[in-house]
Amino acid sequence: MNHMSDPLWLAGLAVAMAVTGLLSGTLAGLLGVGGGIVIVPVLFNVFPLLGIPEAVQMKLAVGTSLATIIPTSIVSARKHHARGAIDTGLLRAIWPSMVIGVAIGTVLAVWLKGEALSAVFATIALLVALNMGFTGVDFKLRDITPRGPGLWGIGGFIGGISAMMGIGGGTVGVPILSIFGTPIRSAVATSSVFGLIISIPATLGLIWGGFGNPLLPPFSVGYINLIGFALIVPSSILATPWGVHLAHTIPPLALKRAFAVFLAITALRMFYSLIF
Numbered sequence: 001m002n003h004m005s006d007p008l009w010l011a012g013l014a015v016a017m018a019v020t021g022l023l024s025g026t027l028a029g030l031l032g033v034g035g036g037i038v039i040v041p042v043l044f045n046v047f048p049l050l051g052i053p054e055a056v057q058m059k060l061a062v063g064t065s066l067a068t069i070i071p072t073s074i075v076s077a078r079k080h081h082a083r084g085a086i087d088t089g090l091l092r093a094i095w096p097s098m099v100i101g102v103a104i105g106t107v108l109a110v111w112l113k114g115e116a117l118s119a120v121f122a123t124i125a126l127l128v129a130l131n132m133g134f135t136g137v138d139f140k141l142r143d144i145t146p147r148g149p150g151l152w153g154i155g156g157f158i159g160g161i162s163a164m165m166g167i168g169g170g171t172v173g174v175p176i177l178s179i180f181g182t183p184i185r186s187a188v189a190t191s192s193v194f195g196l197i198i199s200i201p202a203t204l205g206l207i208w209g210g211f212g213n214p215l216l217p218p219f220s221v222g223y224i225n226l227i228g229f230a231l232i233v234p235s236s237i238l239a240t241p242w243g244v245h246l247a248h249t250i251p252p253l254a255l256k257r258a259f260a261v262f263l264a265i266t267a268l269r270m271f272y273s274l275i276f
Contacts, residue, residue, distance in 0.1 A: 021039075028243060059210060090186075
């Protein structure tokens with residue numbers, strides 16, 4: 001493990017984290033996707049190149065991603081709240097079940113092996129890719145969002161899966177809410193708050209779950225790498241306007257399809273690494 005204390009290795013880690021943030025921010029501005037769905041697969045590909053032990057690669061990617069979601073979700077939720085776009089009734093009804101789902105998902109993220117987390121991420125990423133690649137925003141299963149047990153199940157699923165994948169509420173929450181009848185703008189705004197509900201307790205859980213693990217690289221607190229947190233957040237904020245600018249110069253449908261291909265390739269690569 002001595003190589004991870006080498007100054008050149010740490011510099012390489014810092015560069016990788018900054019580039020991850022730039023990619024995440026650009027795609028967030030370009031496509032409106034949450035950073036986690038970009039950060040986790042990028043780190044999944046970068047960590048092996050840096051020689052980080054396989055046993056902690058996926059957990060470190062998930063934990064670091066969750067930590068970066070906290071500040072970005074605060075900014076996003078405040079902007080949507082200022083516009084009055086958040087469905088507060090839906091939020092009040094769904095958050096308790098979402099917290100339970102996050103608790104279960106966080107425990108699973110800590111106790112399951114990295115291969116299991118990779119399988120979960122690959123499966124959901126492939127479904128998201130298919131959704132982005134083949135359906136439009138008008139695709140719905142019903143016109144009115146369910147309440148009661150149906151909504152509780154949706155909240156628990158979003159919370160649990162997002163905690164295990166290291167993503168905020170948008171990537172899973174927006175398509176699920178819109179499919180079940182929530183207007184797309186309301187789904188996007190309300191899901192910005194999901195990011196906080198998911199990321200804060202899940203980050204704390206992954207700090208606890210990985211605390212003292214000798215396989216982790218320097219400047220890690222549990223499964224959160226502080227170098228990654230310190231560099232991904234500002235670089236992603238810096239790059240988000242670049243993505244917004246590109247979104248107005250490149251056909252959005254083509255971009256959506258291109259990102260769907262990226263996700264699908266990432267998912268298939270994860271499945272390949274699990275099988276072979």
